[in-house]
Amino acid sequence: MKKKTGTFWSEWFVTAPSFLWLALFFAIPTLIVISFTFHGHTPNGGVAEQWSLDTWRALVDPDYPTIIWRTLRISFKVTLWCILLALPCAYAIARLDKKWRAAVAGTIMLPFWTSFVVRVFAWRTMLHPNGLLQEWYCAFCQFGDRLFHAMPAFLQNTLVALGLATPGVFDPTNATILDSEMAVVLVSVYSFLPFAIMPIYSAAEKFDFSLIEAARDLGANSFYAFRKIFIPCIRQGIVSAVLMVFIPAIGSYVIPQMLGGTNCVLIGNKIFMRAIQNRNIPHASALATVMAVSVMLPLALTVWWQSRQKAREQKRLDEEKAATARTMEAAS
């Protein structure tokens, strides 16, 4: 009994600092932000003393669902593209000779030496309507347009149904990249790609590539081996990459502010607007709470999905085991 108390106290001492840290800098501020949402705001930018639900009532702005949906959609797109690009990148770096690996991984981090805002602003110049990227984009679209119109009708309809094409003729005058959702996705992918490559790379670096050889040896083609051996082995890295991209993407406001124009306002911009321009802290807090929930929801879903997957796997194994035992019993 005495020993047990001893362990209790020593455990408590070891964990106390991190608990304190979490409480002081995470739990309490979050609770403060949430508590702000149940107050009104004062004209000079403060938080009113009396409790009210006015702030939550004010959230019934018809714009907000659209903005939240847009934020989630863009974050999802950005995450998807980042993972798709990071996988081959990380694979390639991990396969490099050891002396090159650190150098190449270093170049991925190189952009961080320049200010984030400067880099995003540079994209404004690069995506300028008279710029080269815009020209290439129009040429590409026109080529695709011609291809689309040369197709038989049923193919056109399938592509439209799949969301891969829009009916009608391509109009270059309305197809600027700048100040559009595309610019936001493009630059977000550019900005967050290192955060996707790094966790996948560190998982891939530990991957034993002789397993790919073994799979090839047993008859699998390269893609099958990549899919069935490499991806499952680095699954943990992919999960952290998804979180590392999705969470900052959902809260980003500099990129949509500078490149999204008026058509691509995200929830981050709204919070900024309410807090700084309208000096309405409770309103901004309410939006932040909504945002936090929408970040934590996918997180909770991932955790839940993973544990369910694990349980299912265990169940399947147990069933198979039982089935084998039954057949063995029947045979003997």
Next chain:
Amino acid sequence: MSDFLVIDKVSKRFGQLTAVDNVSLGIQKGEFFSLLGPSGCGKTTLLRMLGGFEQPDSGHIYLDGKDITELSPNLRRVHTVFQNYALFPTMTVRENIAFSLRVAHVPKEKIKESVDNMLEMIRMQDHAYKYPTQISGGQKQRVAIVRALVDHPQVLLLDEPLAALDLKLRQHMLMELDIIHDQVGITFIYVTHDQGEAMSLSDRIAVMNHGRVEQLDKPAKIYEAPVSSFVAAFIGDTNFFQGEIVAAEGDYCTIQCPGFGAISAFNDRKLAVGQNVHLSVRPEKIRVTLSPPPPEKGAGINVFQSEVTDVIYQGVYTKYWIKSAGRSVSALKPHSRFLLDQEPITWNDKVFMWWHPDDGYMIENFSESDAGLVQTPPDAPKDPNGK
């Protein structure tokens, strides 16, 4: 061409290094064939070319009459058991074994049946649902072997499969491998640097050195009749005697070794007087006794009076370093019976060492560098001029 697997003048270079140098081999169907050699001799490169992981710079590989030189690994029915086993960590033992069948879209019931058979063969039915991290080294090894055997490949390549196991387990797995080979009847190509493994398993052995095949023969022939000083020194241990033939009559000849004496030897190649030759005498062929050899052993045997300089007790036998006429010779003496009151031969004893002329073998190709592979007495100076 009756050989099942033909390696025809295959060479492979890595930059300046020639890993495999114009190797030609023919391997029969169902054979247990070993590639034996020191590390860096090109045996693993040759194996990787058979598996399809490396392309030869020149030459061809034919399997069952078809040229498979350029075929990618997944398209040839040649499977490899890797040194580190390379079991898939995210799959159970059962899923690992089923992998090649799943890739080939074999029906589920068929897969289950084949995998069950394999599990039974290695007696691992109880471990079927464990992950590779949850089983022991010997079990991993067995899983790796049947994973490569389950879809009945034409050839199974084994790349030093026992290197990571401890001695007892290795001996056990050797027997198991032999049994598996007898059961499945698939051609096994076994790469190893361990002569004991190669000797006990193989139908034939190819001894490799510097990318070339030095000798290709049955284990006993390789051991008893090595063609080169490399084979003689690498397989087991030996004593080299260099000298000139001073007399030759019938099947025997006399070799005068400078600084040692006259040795009588079997002259199977009918070499003439005046030839310079190298003789290899294995340590276990040399008898060490306190009294001279009994007369019934014949008059023609080689007898040398000598002195014991070192005794190394090794359980099964004792190794003696004996000095005669300024030269150290190693000899192995098996123990017949342990008698406490018997006086064993020990340090500084004056002894007779003797061997029959038939026990020496004259080496065709001798290279000074191979003499360095032979064990030297523990107190011998590294540099002959150092003292």
